[in-house]
Amino acid sequence: MPDQSTVEHVNATLTVAASATSVFAILADPTTHAAIDGTGWVQQALDPAPLTEPDQIFRMNMYHANHPDGAYRTINRVELFDAPQIISWLPGYEKDDGQLDFGGWSWRYDLVPHDPATTEVTLTYDWSAVPQPIREYLRFPPFSPGHLTASLHHLAELATRPPQPSTSGRPALPR
Template sequence: MTEETVSATTTIGASAETVFAVLADPAQHAAIDGTGWVRDSLDDQRLTGSGQVFRVAMYHPNHPDGSYEMANQVLAFEPPRVISWKPGYVSPETGKLEFGGWMWRYDLTQLGPDKTKVTLSYDWSAVGPIPRQHIHFPPFSPDHLDNSLSHLAAIVAR
């Protein structure tokens, strides 16, 4: 862990291809999420490459609206090794996609035919000063990453 990155690692009893396929399906993200904030995928499409944007419905009791949407842009897409995205939102002022400066990343290392090491990282090093006035980083409890990896392992095992 660096000052502005947290990560957790686990080993999942499945191939890297199988794990990656679950991560590339935004419809699975609510079930993977360890906080309960991600609610539903709003786009009926799998992730296929860098630059792609996928939207999810979210809920957080401290958000001014409670329910809201995030538009995530895929940064890295290297099947079956790396997938990452940065959450953003459509600016009400400009109508354009803007980003807060944090990102999610999964690194997968095949350890055997049915064994994959998975590292989940959350990096907020690019967050500017204004969001930092309103959001404490990381904005979740320390067990969130471990919970997410446990949820991912359970989904893959099905």
């Protein structure tokens, strides 16, 4: 068993009864992230455009009772985008001077189709790039590992719902 003080990521895997393309479309839609999130911290997408490429920025309203402001905003930068296999992003924030700063942790989803209607999804939270000063005041991971499993179950629920009519002009996603 690895020494927990050297572990710098956690992950969970779930097989979802949906195609990799359908699951990926949900993950690439920031408006679904609040419904996927297992902590309840993600509140609302401020940039509802679908994620389509690395370096794309999207913002989210967040809430955490232990955050100094309670309600806060994250600025996320897409790190990996390889539809429909991998999507990941780095959360950060916007400084007073408009510059973006990222804390060194990331969210990554890896999708492996088992067949046309079944996909294995692995969610990884990685904090290996977090600088020491941040590690001195934040505990990693900042949630229980069950959060990842809950998030994957929420994703599976979204992916297996019958499609709902789209009001955005974009193709309807399973809900």
